[in-house]
Structure formats: structure tokens, C-alpha cells
Amino acid sequence: MSTLLPPKFGPYGGQFVPETLMPALIELEKAFVDAQKDKGFRKEFEGLLASFVGRPTPLTYAKRLSEQLGGAQIYLKREDLAHTGAHKINNALGQALLVKRMGKKRVVAETGAGQHGVASATAAALLGLECVVYMGSVDITRQEPNVFRMKLLGAEVRPVESGTKTLKDAINEAIRDWVTNVGDTHYLLGSALGPHPYPTIVREFQSVIGIEAREQMLRDVGRLPDTVIACVGGGSNAIGVFSGFVDDEHVELVGVEAGGAGIETGRHAARFGDAAGARVGVIHGTRTYVLQDEDGQIAETHSVSAGLDYAAVGPEHAMMRDSERAFYTSATDTEALSAFQMLCHTEGIIPALESSHAVAEVIKRAPKMRKDQVILVNLSGRGDKDLNTVITELGQNL
Amino acid sequence: MNRIEIAFQNKPIFMPYFPLGYPDLETSIDVIEVLANNGADLIEVGLSFSDPLADGPVIQKATQVALEHGITIRKSLTAIAELRKRGVTIPLILMGYFNPMLAYGLEKFVKDAREAGVDGFIIPDLPLEEAAEFQALVGDMPLIQMLAPTSPNERMETIARNARGFIYLVSVTGVTGARTSISEGLADLIARVREHTSVPVCVGFGIGTPEQAKEVGEMADGVIVGTACVRTIGGSENPVETAKEFAKSFKDEMAN
Ligand SMILES: Cc1ncc(COP(=O)(O)O)c(C=O)c1O
Secondary structure, eight states, rough: OOOSSEEEEEEEEEEEOOGGGGHHHHHHHHHHHHHHHHHHHHHHHHHHIIIOOOOOOOOOEOOOHHHHHHHHEEEEEEGGGSGGGTTTTHHHHHHHHHHHHOOOEEEEEEESHHHHHHHHHHHHHHHOOEEEEEEHHHHHTHHHHHHHHHHHHHHHEEEOOTTSSSHHHHHHHHHHHHHHSSSTTOOOOOSOOTTTHHHHHHHHHHHHHOOOOOHHIIISSSOOOOOOEEEEESSSHHHHHHHTTTTTTTTTEEEEEEEOOOOOGGOSSTTTTTTTTTEEEEEEEEEEEEOOOTSSOOOOOOSSSSGOSBOOOOOHHHHHHHHHHHHEEEEEHHHHHHHHHHHHHHHSBBBOHHHHHHHHHHHHHHGSTTTTOOOOEEEEEEEEEEEGHHHHHGGGGG | HHHHHHHTTTTSEEEEEEESSSSSSHHHHHHHHHHOOOOOOOOSEEOSOOOOOOEEEEHHHHHHHHHHHHHHHHHHHHHHHHHHHOOOOOOEEEEEOHHHHHHOOOOHHHHHHHHTTTEEEEEEEEGGOOOOHHHHHHHTBOOOOEOTOOOHHHHHHHHHTTTTTTTEEEOOOSOOOOOSSSOOTHHHHHHHHTOOOOSOOEEEEOOOOOHHHHHTTTSSSEEEEOOHHHHHHHSSSEEEEEEEEEEEEHHHHHHO
């Protein structure tokens, strides 16, 4: 059976799901393709992005950070200023509008950092959908403020106790719910992951980041950036910003994974960074780089940031890595925490711990670049949700 | 005639599922042997995976225990060879998720499975769209295709037409796990599948008691019992003895 859109990114991607879900994927793909052609849909989506999310999000020149690092000029794409505090709302709204189109009434979502859960709960409240969010119990503890937010927004938060009790297990449970209730339920997947058509749909709904950022660079700075940097959990904020620059061959694209306690410790989530621990495999419906043991059991991952703490990476990133169109590196917990503090002090912006990984890479690169060079960082979210974690980690040093 | 065809000479057949390594490897081998000697016509032998997204809590837990006790594909295949040595002649179908097979190496996996005495494969996360790569390797060992209540007619036709061995018809939308009643539309669903194929149609997901098995057996060519088998046998003081009673109770009820 053939798909309407290409289901693979080179050898990656695909649809590795139980038969029960295949018809739902086919229906979703059709709804998405129809919606893309429908001016009314695009108008409604763009209208909500403007009036509800507050787009376009600003491009901020990080003057003091640039000065302190003494090299490249640094610009921040402020997804932290989007309604609900992260880029996740772009995709959640887009998919929720598709749900309306498909005539479904209920959405299930997974969440790690809680940002996608909050975004899904928000979109569901706005559009009158029932919303159930699965969240690992470890993440419930470390992202507690977001749990309250989801509940206030009318969503039901179901703690997941299986496996490692983090994002991977939340996805398992969301899929199990979906397979059981597929007749009236949509799985509102929060990253550029999972079976086709999700990686494509999520990229399209997040591409607004890259489109805006490119226009803003040209308008406000008068040139394109030399380097674009984003953190990579599943890969949605990164693919969103990269998509705006992918055809500008001279713009370097850099994805930053979670280096956790350090690659050499084995306690990390750097799918591209660990030649020994990551191989191409299949998890959650897609073929991509997966942290796993010798026997193909999915590995336990670690990151101080819940949103990057996941064993697999979106399939399009796997392709871009192989083709070397993008370059992937990692930042450790410690590097991310000090980047977090530096951005707080120099710019008056409290970034999400996920986004702090991208800032950590800026701190490494900017000093080696010339003053007339430009880095664009996607600041994917704000850090209010992370205050508990940061206070615990930094303790006395705060 | 191969082992699967021989098994389907006396329909409906009883097909329990049990994972190797649960509650421990030795016991699971004994359990499978005893199931085979007491009425199972075909056994789905479970391979464990850390993220079994098509399974309900009972099978999740059992396969988790098996993994904690160090089960691997290699050990599972050695166990199959051991079962053959002990004189088990019914078809043994491996049921497991795709990633551990990929990690083992697909070609080597199929070759080693054949040598161990495996008769076919069920891979719940390998739908028709992704099956070609594996299909090309299996030769005469069927990759059993699954159909679901959600499969539209056209899709059902394509899958059923190319099916080999038997068809695994998922009776309900959902994960594995016993249900209290047999879904109403099942007879129609089976009839829809039969329009497109002459291979046996077996029904699984949700069948928990001998009475339900009998009811389904009157419509289908085979009855798959997973969760109830794992729960009853795994949860007992003496799994091997319980396995014997379990198999007998299903087989007797289905036969009368
Ligand atoms: C603020 C923020 N940034 C980044 C991520 C990572 O996801 P992705 O790689 O899909 O952008 C998350 C996920 O929860 C997040 O909340």
C-alpha cells in the first residue's frame, strides 16, 4: 500500500506500528494533505499562531552574551515567548486543528518536560477536545509546575510507572491508549518522531520557526546567520528552525543532544554521540538511531532536562546527519547548567534546560568565531518549569 | 506438509502464547513442553523486548521479568532447540518485536531460528508496509500477517491475499489482555477476512476462558490465548503443573 507523502528519510522513518494503527496513520496523512491544500485551514492555523500564540516570536540580539564571549554576534529566536512557554504549542495547535477535521473528540499525548503536555492541554481547551496526557512518574516529580498547569487546563495527567518512568514509557502508554481508543482518539505526538506521517507533520507545523527566523535575520540583521544551533530531543524545535535554512547551503546547522553525565559514563541521551551505544534500530514506529544494548533492548537514558531524555532521535535528523547537512554534538548536564546561569545573568532570560544545551554550544563556539560572524540560537522554551531541578542541582552555588 | 499445515488438519486449533525466560528460563522451557504435550496445537513463543507497545500489563510484566533474568534471542533460540530435542513436534512460532531481531542481524536471526526448529514469525510492529525486507529472508517460514477490526476492506484484501501460514486476526482494538466478553462483531469480521483468503484464520487478543475459546473456535480456525495463559501459569506456585491443567481445560472445552 502506498502513502501520499514519502514515508522515509533515506533509510530512516517508516511505519513500524501494529496493524490496528495503520488505518489511523493513513487517515491522518490524508487529513494533513487535504488540510495543506485548504486555504481555510492554513488561514485558521496562521490566525491562531498570531492571535493566540503571539507569533511571530521576536528575534533578540544577545548583546551582553556576545560581548562576554568575545566572538560571533549571537541572536536568539524567542520560542520561550510563545504562549505556554515553548515551541511545542505550534505543533499542538496544528494537530488539534487536524483532529477537528477528522471529527475526533479526544487526544492523548506523551510528555517529558511537560511542555508538550501543557501545549496539548491548551490546544484541547481552546478547541473543546478531551485531553489525556501520559507522563513518566520521574518526570512528574522533576517538572511539577507543568503537571499543575495541565490539570488547570482541564487535562487528565496519567502517571506512567512502567520501564524507566520517563518519556519513552510515556510514549508506550500513549500508544497503548491510542490503539485501544483509535476510533475517536488522536495521538497528539509532540516531536518529529514516531511513524510516518508524524515526523513530516510536526516539521511542517514547526517550520514557522525557521520561516520567521530567516525573514527576521534578513530584515533586522541584513544577512543570514553563519550557524544555526538548536537542542535535539526528538528533534522538533531543531527541525523547525533548520527547515528555514536547509536550502541555504552555506548556513551551518548544529544540533545539540543531551550529554548527561558525559558520553563516557554511559549516562546520557546522545544518540549520535555514542558510537558504541547507539545503532540504527526501530522504536515507537520509526527506524532511526537508537540508544540500545547489544541485544536490542532500549537503553536507559539520562539528562538533567526531561525533554531531551529519550533514547531515539527523529528520522529526518538521522538522514541529515548521514548526509552531513547538519552536524550534531552534545552538551553535558554541567555545561547546560552553567549556560543556563550565563543566559540568566547576561540577558535577563531564564531558558529551559533543554534550550540551555543549545546555549552551551554557543558558549563553546562563539569565542572561536570572528566578530562579524553570526550565530542564531533557537531558544526553544522558558525555564520556569525547571526551577526545582536547577535549585537542587546548583544548591549553595546559586 | 509442513508442521503448520499438519496442525491445522484438526480445527479449531488451540494456540497458547508463553514468553521464554518467565518466570525463569528453565521453567519456561518446561511450561512450553507441557503445553505442547497436553493439547496445544501450536505455541507462540514470546521473545522479550523492553518496550512492548502492543502488550497489556500482564505480558509487559512477564517479559520484563524475563529480561531481568537475562533472556536474549540467543538463549531463546537455544531453548527452542532444546524443546525440539525433547520431542516437541508442534509448530513453534516466534512472537516478538522488531528491534531485538535487527540488533541480532536479520539474516542470522532467520538462519539460526530455522536451525533451532522455528516454524514462523509474528512481529506486531512490522505491518505490511515494512515487511518486505524480512519477507525476503524467511523462505518457507511464514511471517504471519495480522489483521485488525480497523483494517478497511481494501487493505484486508491485500493483506489476506498474500498471507501465508495463517492469519492472526486481532479481535478487538487494543493491547493484549483478557476481556470479559467476546466482541459482537467477531463473526462478521471473520467472514470478511475469509472472503479474501483460504489460509486459516486465527483469533487472538482478549480470549481468557475455555468457554470463550470454544465460542471463538466455532467461528475461527484457531484460538490464541496469551494473557490468560501467562497470568494463570506465571502466577501459580507450580507453573509446570498449572500449564498442564491449563492446556487440558482449553483443549477439552474446545473439543466437546
Ligand atoms: C523547551 C523545550 N525544548 C526542547 C525540547 C525537546 O524536544 P524537541 O527536540 O522535539 O524540540 C522540549 C521537550 O520537551 C522542550 O520542552
